[in-house]
Amino acid sequence: MTFKPLFRNRVIAVFGALVLAAGAHAAAPQVKTQAPGFYRTMLGDFEVTALFDGVIELTPKELLTNTTHAQVAKLLERSFEADKVPTSVNSYLINTGEKLVLVDTGAADKFGPTLGKLQANLKAAGYQPEQVDMVLITHMHGDHVGGLVVDGKLAFPNATVHAGKEDADFWLSEAVMKKAPAEAQMFFKAAQDSLNPYVQAGKFKPITSNAELVPGIKALAAHGHTPGHTIYTIESKGQKLVLWGDLMHVAAVQFPQPQVTISFDIDSKAAAVQRKKAYADAVKGRYLVGSAHLPFPGLGHLRAEGKGYAWVPVDYAPVAPVK
Numbered sequence: 420m421t422f423k424p425l426f427r428n429r430v431i432a433v434f435g436a437l438v439l440a441a442g443a444h445a446a447a448p449q450v451k452t453q454a455p456g457f458y459r460t461m462l463g464d465f466e467v468t469a470l471f472d473g474v475i476e477l478t479p480k481e482l483l484t485n486t487t488h489a490q491v492a493k494l495l496e497r498s499f500e501a502d503k504v505p506t507s508v509n510s511y512l513i514n515t516g517e518k519l520v521l522v523d524t525g526a527a528d529k530f531g532p533t534l535g536k537l538q539a540n541l542k543a544a545g546y547q548p549e550q551v552d553m554v555l556i557t558h559m560h561g562d563h564v565g566g567l568v569v570d571g572k573l574a575f576p577n578a579t580v581h582a583g584k585e586d587a588d589f590w591l592s593e594a595v596m597k598k599a600p601a602e603a604q605m606f607f608k609a610a611q612d613s614l615n616p617y618v619q620a621g622k623f624k625p626i627t628s629n630a631e632l633v634p635g636i637k638a639l640a641a642h643g644h645t646p647g648h649t650i651y652t653i654e655s656k657g658q659k660l661v662l663w664g665d666l667m668h669v670a671a672v673q674f675p676q677p678q679v680t681i682s683f684d685i686d687s688k689a690a691a692v693q694r695k696k697a698y699a700d701a702v703k704g705r706y707l708v709g710s711a712h713l714p715f716p717g718l719g720h721l722r723a724e725g726k727g728y729a730w731v732p733v734d735y736a737p738v739a740p741v742k
């Protein structure tokens with residue numbers, strides 16, 4: 420009988436230790452980091468890697484044009500968005516098996532601390548910037564060309580850079596810059612700081628026609644958002660991807676209402692024409708689309724819906740098809 424109190428004490432001690440252990444478990448610190456910013460898929464024989472540069476907050480009510488505040492507010496609410504929309508900045512890396520081609524480069528340090536993650540994500544995705552053979556620029560806004568130069572050096576030292584000639588003639592021209600309003604000066608500066616080192620090194624090649632730049636990759640003029648805005652078609656073994664650049668910015672609004680424009684457009688009427696043309700073609704062709712400012716990875720398909728369109732994002736899946 421003398422054992423009983425001892426036994427009870429032991430039980431209490433063990434139970435207490437278990438409670439303590441359970442308590443310690445619940446106090447695991449929150450990690451608060453996101454998954455690495457790359458997404459990979461195959462397109463025929465080509466490997467496509469979407470690269471995440473970060474997010475920037477856009478305020479569509481202030482920025483969108485050819486619409487009303489009330490209309491934008493209604494469409495944002497319908498898509499569970501608030502006044503500030505966290506907007507991805509996406510680039511795309513295509514390994515054709517012969518060439519490594521990067522389409523757009525992110526902002527580097529030109530748009531604040533929420534962007535500039537492209538270099539880190541390129542490396543996380545298993546590549547080095549020195550391996551890039553060609554950089555294709557959709558247009559010379561800072562969130563697309565900023566990543567060409569990092570710490571004053573060519574970020575892609577072995578690459579030639581291609582962009583629409585009309586964009587080079589506009590953004591890289593001192594004469595055009597001088598005539599532009601004060602609030603536009605920073606756009607010119609970002610373009611010149613990013614492109615001029617490649618121009619001086621003889622590594623910049625303006626695009627003058629809808630040409631095939633490497634087998635399977637073609638430039639297609641889609642002028643409007645900027646004077647030389649260019650989209651790129653990627654094709655391998657009958658599969659097709661079209662990279663839209665800045666044909667659209669705000670999914671919640673510009674899919675249901677393609678006529679809505681944005682104040683960043685240099686020629687908003689032409690930009691709307693190009694957007695409508697690209698939307699209709701994507702529905703007809705049923706091909707994959709990649710867009711610089713759709714939620715990462717910005718890859719998906721488009722279908723017609725009512726008088727507008729609806730976006731269908733890709734599934735998150737292994738690189739090879741599930742067998």
Ligand SMILES: [Zn+2]
Pocket residue numbers: 558560644665683
């Ligand atoms: Zn732009």
Ligand SMILES: [Zn+2]
Pocket residue numbers: 560562563665711712
């Ligand atoms: Zn952009």
